[in-house]
Amino acid sequence: MNESVGGIVVCMEVRISAHSVYRLQYHVIWVCKYRRRILKSGVRDYLHKVLLGLLRSMPGVEIETIGFDGDHLHMVMVIPPKYSIADVMGRLKSQSSSRMRKKFDWLSKVYWKENIMWSPGYFVSSVGVDEETIKRYVEYQGRQDEGQLREKL
Secondary structure, rough: OOEEEEEEEOOOEEOOOOOEEEEEEEEEEEHHHHOOOOOOOHHHHHHHHHHHHHHHHOOEEEEEEEEEEOOOOEEEEEEEOOOOOOHHHHHHHHHHHHHHHHHHOOOOHHHOOOOOOEOOEEEEEEEEOHHHHHHHHHHHHHHHHHHHHHHHH
């Protein structure tokens, strides 16, 4: 599905699973515990690799974009409807924290009381499509369904 934004055609990629067609993108922000500025370049690179590795156990979950600041990270993610956002965030945060602490001994000095790295919560918002795009899709889908119905009769 394509959408024209300011005269530029933007590809709006939809995903297809066994029982659904979806476009579920989320903007996610994680904050380091106590806003500690631990996300230095080597840590960032390793964390990015760890997250991509963890996604292998959740087919269809993708990180489309990731950006780092010293004390937080932003991601644009695709999360299929078969997964809850809370479950995906919980798995990624807990497992990445564990792996980061094993790789970087100095994190135990930063977080000496706790075996964590991330603040307990996270921010998430959906990245949506506009109403016109949805209307066009509904109209197109209606025409598609009519054609399928005729073929079966």
